[in-house]
Amino acid sequence: MDCIPAPGLVVDYAGHLATYDGLLMGEVMYLPGGATKGDWRSEDFAAVAVRHSDRRGPPAEGIEACGDYRCFWSLNFAMRRATFLAVGGFHEGYNGYGGEDTDFGKVLDTAGVPIAWIKGGLAHHQYHPHHMPPVHHLDSVIRNAELFEARWGYRTMGHWLHAFRLMGLIDDRPGQPIRVLRRPDDADFALTGQQSHQPYANTASVIRLLEERVAASAAAA
Structure with missing residues (x-):
């Protein structure tokens, strides 16, 4: 819904x-x-669009195999209908934001269906305000991380959970249900919010800032 396909997208795929x-x-x-x-x-x-700094770019030409199912991202992908139906499609137990892409990637990996990047199949993501890490989806991220764990034996969205933990929002110690310690406040939304001059929000930059704050606090103690 938030992407504009380039004229050659369908032909490329x-x-x-x-x-x-x-x-x-x-x-x-x-x-x-x-x-x-x-x-x-x-x-x-082409004159104004930028590539996401935390996501890998396309190969120089053709197809390049991806050996890590966690790279799957449903923002822009294609596969044969018969193959999609054969693996069962997306798991419908995921509710709200987060986890469903990694789950589907894991399903493909388990079924032996290969994943690859291509040169082409271009889509332009339209600007809209967002938060990364997605503090505005705290509850669904927690729920879906626990659903993924129930299905596969470990939690996904670890970078978001790590950020939430650094912010003091959750207790996610292994072997126990994730516990919400407090609700996000205005400072959390200001920290994670995409600014009007930014084409995308960036979890990695927020985590770096949070880790610097934790290190500075520990050094001052």
Whole structure:
């Protein structure tokens, strides 16, 4: 819903899937605020769109196999319908934000269905305010992490849980249910919120800041 496919997206995917029976991940570029106001053309986006700093880019050409199912990201992907149905599709127990992509990647990995990046299959992600880590989805992230653990024996979304723990929002010690210690407040939303000049929010930069604060606090103690 928040992506605009480039004119060649379907042709790119169809061409590769004619000979490759697996899941393909196309390119994603992020648009700044205002890029889709007024008259616009897809080819105009190249001048303003940026790549996400925490996600790997496409291969220089063709297809490149991905050996880590955790890389799967449903923002922009394609696969053969028969293969999607054969593995059962997405697990419908996930409710709200988080975990469903990693679960599906794990399903594919277990079933022996390969995952790969492609050059092409481009989609432009439209700007909208967001939070990373997603403190506005705290409850669903917790619930879905525990559902993933029940299905696979370990928790996913570890980077978000780590950030929530550094913020003092949760207690997620192993072997016990995740416990909410407090609700996110205005300072948490300000820390994690995407600013109007940013094409995307970035969990890694927030974690680095939180870890620096923890280290400084420990040094001062």
